[in-house]
Amino acid sequence: MKLAIRAGRLFDGVAAEPVEHPVVLVDGGRIVAVGSGTEPPAEAEVVDLGAATLVPGFVDSHVHLVFDASTDPVSRLSDLDDDLLLDEMRARARQALAAGITTVRDLGDRGYLSLRLRDELAADPTAGPQVLAAGPPITTGRGHCWFLGGETTGGPDAVRAAVRERAARGVDVVKLMATGGELTPGTSSHLAQFAVDELAAAVDEAHRLGLPTTAHAHGATGIANAVAAGVDMIEHGTFMTADSIEPDPALIAAIAEAGIPIGATVAQKPKPGVTPPPRILKLLPLIVGLFREFRAAGIPIVCSSDFGIGPLKEPDCLPYGPTQLVTFLGDAPADALRAVTSLAADACGLGDRKGRLAAGFDADVVAVDGDPLADPAALTAVTAVFRAGVRVPLPR
Structure with a gap:
């Protein structure tokens, strides 16, 4: 089953400008595509995180x-x-x-x-x-x-x-x-x-x-x-x-x-x-x-x-x-x-697998409340975590 993670914006790990209205498509624990303003495939399970910003784990x-x-x-x-x-x-x-x-x-x-x-x-x-x-x-x-x-x-x-x-x-x-x-x-x-x-x-x-x-x-x-x-x-x-x-x-x-x-x-x-x-x-x-x-x-x-x-x-x-x-x-x-x-x-020698939200990378995805490209303190307001494409239950 493919997973589609949708949010308000995305920092891909490299670019200084965010991707607006991103959709991150995950299959088998890896990212297969990152789109902007696109509709997820019909067969994908959609996780909509609202206005949150997605960042690499x-x-x-x-x-x-x-x-x-x-x-x-x-x-x-x-x-x-x-x-x-x-x-x-x-x-x-x-x-x-x-x-x-x-x-x-x-x-x-x-x-x-x-x-x-x-x-x-x-x-x-x-x-x-x-x-x-x-x-x-x-x-x-x-x-x-x-x-x-x-x-x-x-x-x-x-x-x-x-x-x-x-x-x-x-x-x-x-x-x-x-x-x-x-x-x-x-x-x-x-x-x-x-x-x-x-x-x-x-x-x-x-x-x-x-x-x-x-x-x-x-x-x-x-x-x-x-x-x-x-x-x-x-x-x-x-x-x-x-x-x-x-x-x-x-x-x-x-x-x-x-x-x-x-x-x-x-x-x-x-x-x-x-x-x-x-x-x-x-x-x-x-x-x-x-x-x-x-x-x-x-x-x-x-x-x-x-x-x-x-x-x-x-x-x-x-x-x-x-x-x-x-x-x-x-x-x-x-x-x-x-x-x-x-x-x-x-x-760490993992630059081909970790640290970016891009096709071919591990689906380690974090959602935060706010825009860390404007204020990095937003990184401390985590609302969702995915490791290897699996959503992590967070403490309440």
């Missing part, structure tokens, strides 16, 4: 389904066995999908649980987003997120072995911790964890096995090492020092020249009385200035969430990100929408 390129968005997600994680943790991950996946997030890339789990969830959700598109899974991120001994189980002994051979283990498990992407991070006591975000030859070995092994790589990197040395190693994407990229942000124009130019996207984990869901950690709050104006430099250099900026790492990082926070891009970076609304749809899909 959102793609969150950086999530952590194992973290609970509390003030201390690491300690909370240690209290749960795998069965209980997987139950919580299922609930977070449902919460994300209800917000229109139809694809997530999990960049750090425990015990490869995100792969188990990925396979479950593939069988039931109404239960959660499509998941791309990295498994435990590759890190150094007691390095950033070591408690997830991805420690290596160091050296190119050990890092290659870690990549092979993940490939054998069936991961979709390899996550490398090029620097320390804010979540792990004993590490520092501005300090590099792996040498260039170690990261290069990981990238080479991953590419040999057909897997993309992305590197968590805050400090300039870690970023430079990741660029020299040929990673496919950089997460954060904040150019942190011990107490500030210090952009390196030559390194920014190198990132742009290599065409490496930056995953800006800026999306957060506002909560009364809750602010980012004091250190991050202090650095925020400098980070905004840095990302303006990225934009001026032509570096692709993907909007993601890093959901789970703190109270402002709920599973459904990604749709708030485009408003933050418009407010802080001065992006045009269409550019901000691309950062969570077509651009994010491209960065």
